[in-house]
Amino acid sequence: MTDEEKNLASGDYSAQNIQVLEGLEAVRKRPAMYIGDIGEKGLHHLVYEVVDNSIDEALAGYCTDIDVIINEDNSVTVKDDGRGIPVDYHEKEKKSALEVVLTVLHAGGKFDKGTYKVSGGLHGVGVSCVNALSVYLKAEVHRGGKIYVQEYSRGKPYADIKVVGDTTGTGTIITFKPDDTIFPLIEYRYDILATRLRELAFLNAGITLNLTDKRVVKDDGTYKGERFYSETGLKEFVRYIDKNKESIIPDAIHIITEKQGVPIEIAMTYNDTYNENVFSYVNNINTIEGGTHLTGFRRGLSRTLKKYAEDSKMLDKVKLEISGDDFREGLTAVLSVKVAEPQFEGQTKTKLGNSEVMGAVDQAIGEALGNYLEENPREAKIIVEKVILAATARHAARKAREMIQRKSPLSGAGLPGKLADCSDKDAEKCEIFLVEGDSAGGTAKQGRDRMYQAILPLRGKILNVEKAMPHKVLESDEIRNIYTALGVTIGTDEDSKALNIDKLRYHKIILMTDADVDGSHIDTLILTFFFRYMRPLIENGYVYIATPPLYLCKKGKVEQYCYNDQQRREFIDKYGDGNENAIHTQRYKGLGEMNAEQLWTTTMNPEHRTLKQVTIENAADADVIFSMLMGEDVAPRREFIEENATYANIDA
Incomplete structure (x- = not known):
């Protein structure tokens, strides 16, 4: 035994226990x-x-x-x-x-x-x-x-x-x-x-x-x-992001300037959707948590638009209060700043902390947007009308949102009736399965480990949020049940649409649907909802997709669950000498075809299951894909499916 091992065994902790790693070691x-x-x-x-x-x-x-x-x-x-x-x-x-x-x-x-x-x-x-x-x-x-x-x-x-x-x-x-x-x-x-x-x-x-x-x-x-290669930079970026959406103004607003020594570039447009999509960058780094540059942009945008709307008397007949959120509904923007010595903070070190950048961006957007609105009165009128429509819809959504906020998941009294909750209250240990249909939900309830696994059955296909106004989304029973079951709330002082996940009740949210086309469609609908309304859950790594088996293959006493065609082929080659007819194959068309023990063994047991974690490699590209998959235009969707059908990975 070395001296170091003796010291460790005896509990001694001295200089010789300190390991100095030189250079690249x-x-x-x-x-x-x-x-x-x-x-x-x-x-x-x-x-x-x-x-x-x-x-x-x-x-x-x-x-x-x-x-x-x-x-x-x-x-x-x-x-x-x-x-x-x-x-x-x-x-x-x-x-x-x-x-x-x-x-x-x-x-x-x-x-x-x-x-x-x-x-x-x-x-x-x-x-x-x-x-x-x-x-x-x-x-x-x-x-x-x-x-x-x-x-x-x-x-x-x-x-x-x-x-x-x-x-x-x-x-x-x-x-x-x-x-x-x-x-x-x-x-x-x-x-x-x-x-x-x-x-x-x-x-x-x-x-x-x-x-x-x-x-x-x-x-x-x-x-x-x-x-x-891009000739016009962020202007083309915004067009690329919005290529599957209908723009309400003819061309993107493009701002290139420098304020207080900070080079700033902004491109923005408005479309006919109800989502805000602002992507911010510092020195080419995607600041997914935002920061001072994003705060400055939002502040300058709201102030400038509100002043123009008031000065042009367009708000005189509006009896509703206009909020900052209303100015950003249907907005797609990319903001890029170059900072000599950026200070990053936040969970993933992608939130800009430099206070001087806030004022610089606020000033930049204020001046440039003010000039644009004055020089383009037709486009300005269209944007303000969109803002007024957003305010009207937001007031309609308030009731639905308050119904979600009033329910208290922590007390248990406000939980959805269909939820079969788990007994453990430690969110880090708990997981919830969002299951397609009452039948599969019933099987999952029987097969689960009640200590840490909760089951929430969903009736059919949830609302396509890509095409729905926010208040319609919050009025959907299935979507309200998801909010309530998860224990998350909507709205912060800075952003009334922001998701508050401080009281999230489960750190694994698992989509468990049939391994067929309908199941994939339901997965996509739910993922679209999470991306548009609960993105922090994906960004924090809480969302997963379960992978139930496609087949149960048997030869004599040997049986094996196969999760794809390749595994089935390998089983046939190994136990049937390549003869498919020598193997008994059971094809699972849905979760309901498995009994509780089979569902537990193959799809729910942490020791044997395979979960796909849903991640966002690039939010701008994810936005393009969701808009294309769930939007109105059929041609790009067909093209995407034809290109990706054989190897598509839903963990985009």
């Missing part, structure tokens, strides 16, 4: 601290860290083209035409500047205000973190007429930097392969990378981002790929 020891997690999100974050360096060069005016290539072996290459990472000798670190950037945390030009005025990237750990978590990384720099190369493995260089040739161009090429001893899955998803590169193109007008997937060869012999 800390990243490898605790990767989630640096990139968020080691799952799919963290894996793709590695690409974003490298791309952020190239975007920084573009923001500084030195780069116009960025290429992202997924190679055949799932390594990734990021190439730009910037100045190239410096390669000269770094006196303090006694190595080349390139090696410093690749091996020292928080090293790089973005920490020198003279190099980059603003820079992207949330954590600032950059390419050194990527290097630490890669089994192989190659850096190729074109600079000063020479091509420099250095290779690494798990953050350690194979050899010193060397010159391998001459060049007339400049730029940096980073190729890396994630370490499969760190990441359980190292397969990159094209759609996730495409979504982020599209977003970056909208946020940085004039920059070209190319995505190539060398794993997929098309019929013409070329690789699968896309080019992302």
Whole structure:
């Protein structure tokens, strides 16, 4: 036994128990601290860290083209035409500047205000973190007429930097392969990378981002790929988000300005829906929790619109009080600010805290929107009429909302009659199944563990909230039952439509529907409702989809539940020597076809079940998909289904 082990065994805690992690060793020891997690999100974050360096060069005016290539072996290459990472000798670190950037945390030009005025990237750990978590990384720099190369493995260089040739161009090429001893899955998803590169193109007008997937060869012999480029930036972004909605004004309002030293870009439009969709960014980071820039935008928007409506006498005959929410109903907007030293706070460190930004954005939207309304009286009238309609609908919704608020789930008296609650009151341990139909609900009630599992049967397909006015949504019995059962309330001092989840009664909300087309439709209806009215539940990771089996396959005494056609095929090959007729197959068309014990064993028992957690990789893209799936226009919906029918994953 070592001295350290003896000390630990005896309970001693001294200096020799303190482990000092040098350099990139800390990243490898605790990767989630640096990139968020080691799952799919963290894996793709590695690409974003490298791309952020190239975007920084573009923001500084030195780069116009960025290429992202997924190679055949799932390594990734990021190439730009910037100045190239410096390669000269770094006196303090006694190595080349390139090696410093690749091996020292928080090293790089973005920490020198003279190099980059603003820079992207949330954590600032950059390419050194990527290097630490890669089994192989190659850096190729074109600079000063020479091509420099250095290779690494798990953050350690194979050899010193060397010159391998001459060049007339400049730029940096980073190729890396994630370490499969760190990441359980190292397969990159094209759609996730495409979504982020599209977003970056909208946020940085004039920059070209190319995505190539060398794993997929098309019929013409070329690789699968896309080019992302935006001429007008956020104006095109708003059009993209609203492409499945009917706009009520002919063109998006586009604002590009700088106030109090803060570059600000805003694009906004109004559509005929009843949802507010504002997406905010700081230095290209999606601030999903909002912050001071979003508060400034909302404040400036409400003040400016209200003043115009009052000055133009349009509110004289309106006997209702107009609130801030009314000015934002049917609004789609993207707000992007560049802040030299952003202060992030909140649960996921994506809420801007810089107080000076609030006034800057307030002033920017106030001046520009005021001018627009004066110069476009027809559009101004349409927007104000939409606001008045929203106020009327909000007053109609107040009664329905108050009925939800009055019920007290904590006392048990106001809980829906159909809810079979669990006995444990610790929300972290409790889960609720939203079950399709009374029949399946009855089976689930019999099969559940009453200690921590609650069942709420839903009658048929819930209301399509994409097409309904807010008061109609809150008047729906099924939707009111969901609010009441979950224990959540609506409205805060800042936003009367905001969801308050402080008293949420279950930390797992599980959609359990039939494994057929109708079941998928119900899942989509419920997810649309959660996305539009209960998004914090998804953002906090509380929403899941149960996966009941499709088949029960038997051969003699051997039986196995199969959750997809591939598992069924494997069972047939293994036990029937490929002969389908040798296997007895029971196809489950619905949950009601299983008895309570089968439902528990396959779908509800935490030891054996498979739950899909519903996440939002990108809220703007999710908005586009929900609008398309649940909106009026059939053509894009048919096209989406045809493209995704064989492999669609509802965990969008």
